[in-house]
Amino acid sequence: MSEVDSAVVLADLVAEGEELDALVSGQDWGAPTPAVGWTIGHQIAHLAAADANVVTAVRTPGAFDPVAHDADLDAAEGAAQPQAELLARWRAGRADVVAALREIPQDQGFPWFGAEVTTQLMAPLRLMETWAHGQDVFDALGVKRNPTARLKHVAFLGVTGRTLSFYAAGLPIPSEPLRVELTGPDGETWAWGPESAVQRIRGSALDWCLRVTHRRARAETDLTAVGDDADKWIDLARVFL
Known part of the structure; x- marks a missing residue:
């Protein structure tokens, strides 16, 4: 942390x-x-x-x-x-x-x-x-919510929750490096994981946060994945048991 x-x-x-x-x-x-x-x-x-x-x-x-x-x-x-x-x-x-x-x-x-x-x-x-x-x-x-930079804290918890996500699903923790690249509310890029990682998740920070908190289904987000582990992570993503 x-x-x-x-x-x-x-x-x-x-x-x-x-x-x-x-x-x-x-x-x-x-x-x-x-x-x-x-x-x-x-x-x-x-x-x-x-x-x-x-x-x-x-x-x-x-x-x-x-x-x-x-x-x-x-x-x-x-x-x-x-x-x-x-x-x-x-x-x-x-x-x-x-x-x-x-x-x-x-x-x-x-x-x-x-x-x-x-x-x-x-x-x-x-x-x-x-x-x-x-x-x-x-x-x-029915009120539209304007995303703020505070989302970065939620996004970070989602990234650090990778182990929790696979553990809760009873699946082995991926050993291959994964990178998460998100677009923040002001258009900036928030990234975690090595740049050299082949497995990647990309999308808006808002949609990542909505997904990891289970407020939206994957199909309702713009999240995309490269690699099987990354793809599976989007399905399993969570920040709490």
């Missing part, structure tokens, strides 16, 4: 939360989203619950429960709160996460589900989840 500057990611995490906050404020949170059974309220409640877990893990690691709760149940319980109360809880939790992650060295470990993590990893993970669930809300409301 040496490419991650936690101070930059945390600032972008704040901006990501503010963008979603501006979108949902004043909206009916009972509207359904693309996630089956989840309303806008469920999406916000899920983010609020995850934020609370991060704060506990960082500040009182001994009290952190490493057994993942039922996400649907937590989201339903939160969505049942009055909208104003849930909004206030989510706002406070977002601020607490950023403050907690700034309090510790970026390479200091703390417990998480399945493994110990650091600020260097958790900061982009929180941004990725905020962005992904935010996409569900944008889609639910």
